[in-house]
Amino acid sequence: MAHTTEKIRRRYDRIAPLFSKMDRMVSDKYRAELIRHAHGEVLEVGVGTGANLKFYPADVKVTAIDFSPRMLSYAQARVNKSPANIRLLQMDVQHLQFDDNSFDTVVSTCVFCSVPDPITGLREIHRVLKPSGHLLMIEHMLSDHLPIALVLHLLNPFTVRLTGANVNRRTMDNLRIAGFAIQEMRYIALSDVFRLIVATPNK
Numbered sequence: 755m756a757h758t759t760e761k762i763r764r765r766y767d768r769i770a771p772l773f774s775k776m777d778r779m780v781s782d783k784y785r786a787e788l789i790r791h792a793h794g795e796v797l798e799v800g801v802g803t804g805a806n807l808k809f810y811p812a813d814v815k816v817t818a819i820d821f822s823p824r825m826l827s828y829a830q831a832r833v834n835k836s837p838a839n840i841r842l843l844q845m846d847v848q849h850l851q852f853d854d855n856s857f858d859t860v861v862s863t864c865v866f867c868s869v870p871d872p873i874t875g876l877r878e879i880h881r882v883l884k885p886s887g888h889l890l891m892i893e894h895m896l897s898d899h900l901p902i903a904l905v906l907h908l909l910n911p912f913t914v915r916l917t918g919a920n921v922n923r924r925t926m927d928n929l930r931i932a933g934f935a936i937q938e939m940r941y942i943a944l945s946d947v948f949r950l951i952v953a954t955p956n957k
């Protein structure tokens with residue numbers, strides 16, 4: 755797993771300059787809507803080039819992590835444009851270096867397509883979220899519609915090779931396996947592929 759993680763990390767380092775120009779794969783409308791629910795101590799995982807940072811309000815304290823130093827260097831340029839207090843750290847979501855029950859909110863947008871072991875990553879988020887905390891996500895995943903699912907399965911080897919991202923992850927199942935209850939789930943783009951999710955930890 756360490757080898758796979760390192761391979762994917764290097765892939766994101768490589769595509770960071772390109773990604774910084776196309777991180778609009780999720781519209782600002784949905785990013786703003788998601789981040790509006792963030793409060794208190796916030797952890798953003800897989801912050802990438804920092805597309806969500808400008809939406810955090812001034813009264814939250816944000817710790818934003820990513821395992822790609824190059825992605826973080828692009829995010830650094832956006833830190834000062836946010837009203838919130840933000841610190842960036844290089845870290846793997848599969849091995850979070852935070853105490854149990856540390857955060858009120860965890861944010862993840864388009865990250866769990868590429869985390870090598872998504873259930874381990876989600877269990878780590880579950881561990882560091884307070885029992886009263888919320889996980890706010892926008893993720894793309896395998897469609898429940900057979901024709902779309904077949905296309906995504908066929909595309910998956912190519913997307914993994916090119917970008918490190920899987921397009922056929924069963925993220926709703928993974929959330930439940932990791933101990934989350936789904937409070938809200940909305941389809942926001944490409945039929946049911948892109949979803950906005952609010953989940954709470956069963957603790």
Ligand SMILES: C[S@@+](CC[C@H](N)C(=O)[O-])C[C@H]1O[C@@H](n2cnc3c(N)ncnc32)[C@H](O)[C@@H]1O
Pocket residue numbers: 763766777780799800801802803804805806819820821822825845846847848862863864865868869870875
């Ligand atoms: C598709 S980008 C999305 C970036 C950003 N969240 C956004 O919405 O624009 C996925 C990001 O997740 C990061 N990532 C993937 N696996 C990770 C892991 N195991 N730990 C930390 N970051 C990870 C990648 O480096 C990349 O920056």
